[in-house]
Amino acid sequence: MTAEEARSAFPVLERYAYLNAGAVGPISHATHGALIDAEREELEHGRASWPYLIGMIEARSHLRDAVAAEVGVDADRMSLTTSTSEGCRIVLAGLELGPEDEVVTTDGEHFGLLGPVHASGARVRVAEVLGRPAGEALDAILAEIGPQTKLVAVSHVLWVNGHVLPVHDLKDAIAVPLLVDGAQSVGAIPVEASAIDFYTVSGQKWLCGPAPTGGLYVKDPERLRVVMPSYFSQERHEPDGSFEPRGGAARFDPGWIPVPYLAALLAALGGAPEWRFERSREVAEHCRDRLVGAGYDVVTEAGHSNLVSWRWEGDTMAAARVLGEQGVLIRDLPGTGLLRASCGYWTSDEDIDRLLESMAGVS
Numbered sequence: 014m015t016a017e018e019a020r021s022a023f024p025v026l027e028r029y030a031y032l033n034a035g036a037v038g039p040i041s042h043a044t045h046g047a048l049i050d051a052e053r054e055e056l057e058h059g060r061a062s063w064p065y066l067i068g069m070i071e072a073r074s075h076l077r078d079a080v081a082a083e084v085g086v087d088a089d090r091m092s093l094t095t096s097t098s099e100g101c102r103i104v105l106a107g108l109e110l111g112p113e114d115e116v117v118t119t120d121g122e123h124f125g126l127l128g129p130v131h132a133s134g135a136r137v138r139v140a141e142v143l144g145r146p147a148g149e150a151l152d153a154i155l156a157e158i159g160p161q162t163k164l165v166a167v168s169h170v171l172w173v174n175g176h177v178l179p180v181h182d183l184k185d186a187i188a189v190p191l192l193v194d195g196a197q198s199v200g201a202i203p204v205e206a207s208a209i210d211f212y213t214v215s216g217q218k219w220l221c222g223p224a225p226t227g228g229l230y231v232k233d234p235e236r237l238r239v240v241m242p243s244y245f246s247q248e249r250h251e252p253d254g255s256f257e258p259r260g261g262a263a264r265f266d267p268g269w270i271p272v273p274y275l276a277a278l279l280a281a282l283g284g285a286p287e288w289r290f291e292r293s294r295e296v297a298e299h300c301r302d303r304l305v306g307a308g309y310d311v312v313t314e315a316g317h318s319n320l321v322s323w324r325w326e327g328d329t330m331a332a333a334r335v336l337g338e339q340g341v342l343i344r345d346l347p348g349t350g351l352l353r354a355s356c357g358y359w360t361s362d363e364d365i366d367r368l369l370e371s372m373a374g375v376s
């Protein structure tokens with residue numbers, strides 16, 4: 014697949030410099046087509062036939078395989094969720110923590126992770142990583158771990174500045190389970206999650222799937238309680254509701270995912286070119302260099318992920334809105350004074366030119 018073919022898969026790129034896949038990725042013709050075909054099938058043949066049911070079960074199985082392959086893990090340890098936030102809720106609730114327990118996290122996390130961490134009832138220790146060089150993040154996290162720590166919960170890629178946390182070194186250095194929020198990593202950088210205890214996937218961001226879709230890798234499904242059971246969780250159950258969980262991580266499947274969404278995410282996963290990570294890295298570095306060259310205070314260090322953030326004097330939300338009106342879609346990061354550009358394999362150097370030109374007009 015050439016760069017031109019990759020770009021032409023996404024019609025939205027004809028109109029916009031689409032620099033916001035860290036929020037939601039662009040939708041391709043193929044992904045949209047798969048969704049529409051499945052919707053039409055439901056319209057014309059209904060949602061209650063035996064073949065429909067079999068098709069749904071097969072679609073779930075194919076999608077589980079594909080999501081697992083995306084992060085290099087066995088499919089039987091992958092649960093199909095609707096988001097990273099849901100994956101975090103499943104883990105934090107299943108660990109059944111109490112006020113004597115501690116969870117260690119960082120000051121660079123999204124509420125999708127932080128909310129469930131707080132709601133678990135455990136004490137939360139927050140390692141300060143945002144104000145330091147990325148190379149000091151590991152030590153800052155390790156310094157917060159103590160005898161009461163029951164879980165370390167961090168992002169692989171920090172949504173605030175795009176820095177990659179060394180999650181494998183972290184895993185090697187700790188004796189407690191590690192939950193990794195993969196919202197900004199899966200589809201953006203190469204991920205090998207098999208050694209991590211829990212790893213979440215968001216389908217709607219860098220994987221360019223429909224919202225809401227996602228996954229949760231659980232290394233050892235037997236060791237996490239199913240506290241939010243769905244019909245998919247059980248092999249069989251008793252009149253009092255006690256149940257034998259399904260084998261593997263499918264027991265954590267939170268419920269029905271519309272068949273058109275299953276088909277669309279599967280199509281999206283099949284559409285990315287092999288060179289996606291190299292190109293997105295290259296264009297992210299180019300974006301960073303251009304911003305630094307133009308005098309912006311870029312907080313993202315070189316050589317990290319697909320996200321580039323810089324300080325903005327004044328109202329970031331207003332700036333993002335004005336840029337959006339000019340066809341440049343970026344993210345303002347509330348409460349930080351930062352703007353953020355997401356660079357995917359589909360991003361062209363001209364998109365970065367448009368970003369710089371539009372900002373020059375705003376400042």
Ligand SMILES: Cc1ncc(COP(=O)(O)O)c(C=O)c1O
Nearest residue numbers: 096097098123125168172196215
């Ligand atoms: C690091 C991080 N975690 C979690 C989320 C929430 O993801 P989801 O909508 O899949 O729950 C986001 C969304 O921006 C994010 O950036």
